[in-house]
Amino acid sequence: KEFKDKVAVITGAASGIGQGLAERCAREGMKVVLGDIEETALFQAQKELQASGAKVLAVRTDVSKASDVEALAQKTLDTFGAAHLLFNNAGIAAGSTIWESTLADWEWIIGVNLWGVIHGLRTFVPIMLAQDTEGHIVNTASVAGLTTGHSPYSVTKHAVVALSEQLYHSLAHLNAKVKASVLCPGFVKTRIMDSERNRPVELQNETARPLTPEEEAIVQYVRQGVQAGMSPQQAADHVFQAIREERFYIFTHPEYNAAVQMRMEDILQGRNPSNPFQS
Numbered sequence: 220k221e222f223k224d225k226v227a228v229i230t231g232a233a234s235g236i237g238q239g240l241a242e243r244c245a246r247e248g249m250k251v252v253l254g255d256i257e258e259t260a261l262f263q264a265q266k267e268l269q270a271s272g273a274k275v276l277a278v279r280t281d282v283s284k285a286s287d288v289e290a291l292a293q294k295t296l297d298t299f300g301a302a303h304l305l306f307n308n309a310g311i312a313a314g315s316t317i318w319e320s321t322l323a324d325w326e327w328i329i330g331v332n333l334w335g336v337i338h339g340l341r342t343f344v345p346i347m348l349a350q351d352t353e354g355h356i357v358n359t360a361s362v363a364g365l366t367t368g369h370s371p372y373s374v375t376k377h378a379v380v381a382l383s384e385q386l387y388h389s390l391a392h393l394n395a396k397v398k399a400s401v402l403c404p405g406f407v408k409t410r411i412m413d414s415e416r417n418r419p420v421e422l423q424n425e426t427a428r429p430l431t432p433e434e435e436a437i438v439q440y441v442r443q444g445v446q447a448g449m450s451p452q453q454a455a456d457h458v459f460q461a462i463r464e465e466r467f468y469i470f471t472h473p474e475y476n477a478a479v480q481m482r483m484e485d486i487l488q489g490r491n492p493s494n495p496f497q498s
């Protein structure tokens with residue numbers, strides 16, 4: 220595949236996996252469009268990429284807002300005239316159990332993790348199809364989108380896997396030159412556990428409730444996992460390999476295959492859900 224001089228659009232591009240993808244796109248000689256809600260980090264990331272010689276457009280974007288994503292697409296077309304790679308990657312972690320997560324937690328996480336991907340697809344797919352050029356869309360889900368989950372995060376990631384599979388079928392049905400993949404990483408060393416930095420004021424929780432010991436244990440487990448996780452550069456390498464191979468499922472952490480298999484077998488054999496954290 221030829222990436223040079225093509226246009227890549229990346230949401231959540233100012234940090235972590237999105238930043239790793241942006242750097243990789245720039246190294247491939249692509250024109251890069253960075254969308255992110257965190258303005259300071261966004262323009263810093265733009266400066267760093269430009270210093271490497273890349274052509275970079277940065278657009279402050281809240282992916283949970285359709286109008287912001289539409290503006291991102293318009294600015295992309297105005298500046299670079301096309302969009303060839305789309306990474307619907309922005310995401311946050313929030314909430315606890317289904318019933319103890321607040322309405323604000325649910326609205327925030329569904330807004331960013333699910334609506335963000337929906338807005339990205341509704342806005343960019345028609346543009347990419349109309350171009351009639353080769354293209355690829357990668358939605359960032361998680362292994363949490365494939366295993367039995369414990370939080371609103373997992374609910375949104377299962378939805379992103381479902382959306383992505385449907386996207387794959389719809390594009391295949393059209394015999395489109397645009398392909399699709401879903402990225403399902405395990406732990407990657409990013410700022411995901413500092414997601415609260417981007418929670419909008421209108422979705423703040425009014426009272427902070429102390430975590431229960433079980434919740435605290437899960438947070439510690441995830442924090443340590445993220446801290447010891449794969450580098451965003453390595454994750455980006457997996458993604459580019461999959462794009463080249465036109466591979467839909469992008470698994471970066473084979474050590475979670477057993478947990479995915481366990482869920483699938485629970486379903487097929489009519490067993491009650493196993494706890495993936497007890498294996």
Ligand code: NAI
Pocket residue numbers: 230231232233234235236237254255256257260280281282283308309310311331359360361362403404405406407408409410411412413414417445448
């Ligand atoms: P990160 O926190 O380092 O980067 C996420 C980026 O998204 C940040 O730059 C943030 O400002 C941006 N963002 C947050 N809300 C936004 C909004 N409303 N609109 C636009 N941008 C917004 O975290 P990370 O880990 O790089 O997250 C990227 C994706 O990877 C997320 O979808 C996350 O769920 C997923 N993921 C991360 C894993 C990990 O272990 N770090 C594992 C599996 C999936």
